Amino acid sequence: MPTAPALLSRLKNNDDPDALVLLRMAELGADLSVPHRPEFTFDASTQPVAMAVANELAALDFDVQVFAPEDGEPTWQVVASRRMVLDLDAVIELSAKFETLAETHWRGL
Numbered sequence: 229m230p231t232a233p234a235l236l237s238r239l240k241n242n243d244d245p246d247a248l249v250l251l252r253m254a255e256l257g258a259d260l261s262v263p264h265r266p267e268f269t270f271d272a273s274t275q276p277v278a279m280a281v282a283n284e285l286a287a288l289d290f291d292v293q294v295f296a297p298e299d300g301e302p303t304w305q306v307v308a309s310r311r312m313v314l315d316l317d318a319v320i321e322l323s324a325k326f327e328t329l330a331e332t333h334w335r336g337l
Contacts, residue, residue: 231260238316246319253314263311268322270330271303277333278304284329 231254239251254260272278282292290308297304
């Protein structure tokens with residue numbers, strides 16, 4: 229079942245970056261009313277910062293993987309995922325939490 233017309237209308241009339249991503253997914257055929265497993269990626273300058281971010285994400289009930297820098301990349305990667313319905317309000321709330329999380333850990337460097 230494709231995404232409901234009411235949700236599509238809400239996404240089309242919204243300039244929020246998260247709304248634009250969800251709109252594109254719906255345009256490509258994703259049904260946003262069913263659970264998906266999105267991945268959220270964070271860069272960290274050091275292993276201790278990566279582990280701190282990973283621990284906070286795990287406390288938010290995300291499955292988390294930490295990757296060391298590869299091929300000359302300067303940062304560690306933290307990838308968080310969980311099964312969820314991609315509701316616009318929930319995604320916007322997560323984005324705000326993630327921005328605060330990132331600012332907290334980058335400020336401490």
